[in-house]
Amino acid sequence: MNKAYWGSVRFFRHLYTAGFIVLLSLPVCAAFYFWQVGFAATRDMNRIPTESLARDSLEFMGRDVFSYQKKYPDMMVAPAGNRIVSANTVYLTFDDGPSPVTEKVLDVLKHYRIQGTFFVIGEHLDSPAARETVRRILREGHSLGIHSETHRYRKIYASVEAWLDDFAAVEKRLTDITGVRPTLFRFPGGSINVYNSAIYQELIAEMTRRGYVYFDWNVSAGDISNVPVRPETLFANVVSRTPVEKCAVVLMHDSAGKTGTLKALPKIIEHYRAKGLRFDRLQHDTWPVAFGYRN
Structure with missing residues (x-):
């Protein structure tokens, strides 16, 4: 170039x-x-x-995503029919029994001629006295429901299968003791709590599919703590938390040591009576008070 x-x-x-x-x-x-x-x-x-x-x-x-549905195929009850909505009604409910306190709670309810609802723990039914207490609950016209077998949150809420195992155990106990199959229950800690947050929708759906009815609460006496609470405080808690719709499902406890609750109970009953409200027990067809789903 x-x-x-x-x-x-x-x-x-x-x-x-x-x-x-x-x-x-x-x-x-x-x-x-x-x-x-x-x-x-x-x-x-x-x-x-x-x-x-x-x-x-x-x-x-x-793939059997809901394999737990095959567990305990006989653990089914007839679903509730038409729900009863009772305005101006108080439902006194007691968790964690039976115990010696339960007998005294029954005495108070008998004195006032009213009925309540007792959600019991299976492991508290080992003694002859405890078994006689749950028979007395039914004999005197109260409602008997399931709370749990062990009341150990981490164990029973480990999975849906674990919940069904626990529920089946206490249901069998109560049926054998009383001859009556319970259809009501209350989730320990309520239907939605920190222990079942990952599975509560499945739990609710499965138990509803099986026909059982669960009840939460809209009034709490605040006696869940193991630390004794003064009766005046428990009474004030109930009075301040009465819902505006005047249909109260009141959470209390009748486990051993709940003497404060026992002492506050007459005053609570008299407070509601003074307001013109009636008392009743929860039943299979009672419209349930339930916590709302969380997003």
């Missing part, structure tokens, strides 16, 4: 022309490259045998 060409005007004209052509070709090359990549991906997807897709779908559909 002529040395006069290098660095000449013609050289730079050719250089600019070549660079311009390269710049124009880059988008075309890029488009062609991505088209090839997309085509290759589509081609590879089309190579998946149809029978493999069908087999995978059938395996997923056949």
Whole structure:
């Protein structure tokens, strides 16, 4: 090549022309490259045998996601019919019994000629006295419900299966002792709590599918603590938390040591009576007070 060409005007004209052509070709090359990549991906997807897709779908559909529904097939009761909504009514409920306190609570209710509801723990039914107490509950016209077998939150809320195991155990105890199959229950800690937050919707759905009715509360005496609470404080808690709709499901406890609750009970009853409210027990067809689902 002529040395006069290098660095000449013609050289730079050719250089600019070549660079311009390269710049124009880059988008075309890029488009062609991505088209090839997309085509290759589509081609590879089309190579998946149809029978493999069908087999995978059938395996997923056949997977028993709700295998716990097969547990305890006889643990079913007739679902509630028409729900009874009772305005101006108080439902006194007692958790964690039976205990010697339960007998004294029954004496108070008998004195005032009113009925209550007792949600009991299976492990508290080992003694002859405790078994006689639950018979007395039914004999005197109160409602008897299930609370749990062990009341150990981490154990019973470990899974839906664990919950059903616990529930089946206490249900069998009560049925054997009283000859009556309980259909009411209360979740320990309520239907939604920090221990069952991952499975509470499944628990509620499964127990409802089996026909059982659970009850939360809208008034609490505040006696859940193991530390003794003054009767005046418990009474003030109930009075301040009475719902505006005047249908109160009152949470109290009748486990051993709840003497404050026992002492506050007459004053609580008299307070509601003075307001013109009636007392009743929870039943299978009572419209349940339940906590709302959390998003």
